[in-house]
Amino acid sequence: MCAAGTRWTRAVIVQAGQDGSAVWTVPNVVSMVRLALVPVFAVLIVTGEDVWALVVLAVSGASDWLDGYLARRLNQVTKLGQVLDPAADRLFILVTLVGLLWRGVVPWWVLAAVVLRDLLLACLAPVLARHGYGPLAVSLVGKTATFALLYAFPLLLLAETPGPVGAVSHAVGWAFAWWGIGLYWLAGWHYLVQTHRLVARGAGGERQEDPA
Template identity: 45%
Template sequence: MDAETPDQRDRVLTVPNVLSVVRLVLIGVFVHLLLNEHAYALAVAVLMISGASDWADGKIARVMNQSSRLGELLDPAVDRLYMVVVPVSFAIAGIIPWWVIVVLIARDAVLAAMLPVLRSRGLSALPVTYIGKAATFALMSGFPLILLGQWDALWSHVIGAVGWGFLIWGIWMYLWSFALYVAQLGLVVRRMPKVSKAAR
């Protein structure tokens, strides 16, 4: 595969970026379907489409050599937005307890508070860990399954139980990845000197 040129890195209109924008729009569609229409089946479909497009945009970026600076910012930003909006919507609808929201948001808030420390060392972010990716996968798999568990039928209860298993597994890994990020931050603080503001 050929190396990307600077011009290619500055591209905006790429297939992965379009998919990320579609996912962003679908967040609003999901909230409307869940909270206003109570159309759980359609809301599940939106989550599944969003999950599939999330996988597809990364795959396409690698296979078709369509990585871009915008994509590197937009894709994780949409992921983080989903990780806030989806569980909050579930809690508002009374599907999951609010303590789940507190855990997820508190973890991300503490990570966000680390950014000034990283920037003082000339870094923009910590490397994404496999555990963090697995946690996001488990959580985003658990939410639609829990939603499918809202019908009064045996198949629904079974799927809902599987969804709760994914959710609990995802929360545990989310906290584990948080501990790993804190450890990484400690190494950065100890081993990397502060850089001047002009060099940032």
């Protein structure tokens, strides 16, 4: 049984490494689980199940790092994964912010800052496509911003706890949130500048991973 499982894993790794068309790879499954956790978190935050909501947020934050690491480690970088990972990140960030706003944990401008940045990137996509380019490659700044935001959310929710734990979580959580929002917009500016340069150059390019 163990040998059969090993042969199946190796077969998937080879398939993913050859043409990037594999679907059921380990990193893709991790991203799918993160997507499945989005409605779970929404229900938990609305019903006031803060402990389980914290668990879901922590798992989501860890899985965001894990799927990328496994994709590189296992040579399982796939076309689906390049779309699924940033899509899962954005959806989780959006739903989490809406939930935290509904609970009064974060002010409206936090949600507005994230949504406006994503709308900016959405406007860049047709411009790039019109000049023969696919979505821009993910940047280190963009990925760091996503990590910071995903780590800020459970801390901001934990900040609702009275006492020293809540106070420390409030300070650290908002530090992550400010860094995340700042880096999120810095990455957006980089994508805007990169788009301008590509359009000005007037040459085609290859499709790469969505910016995070």
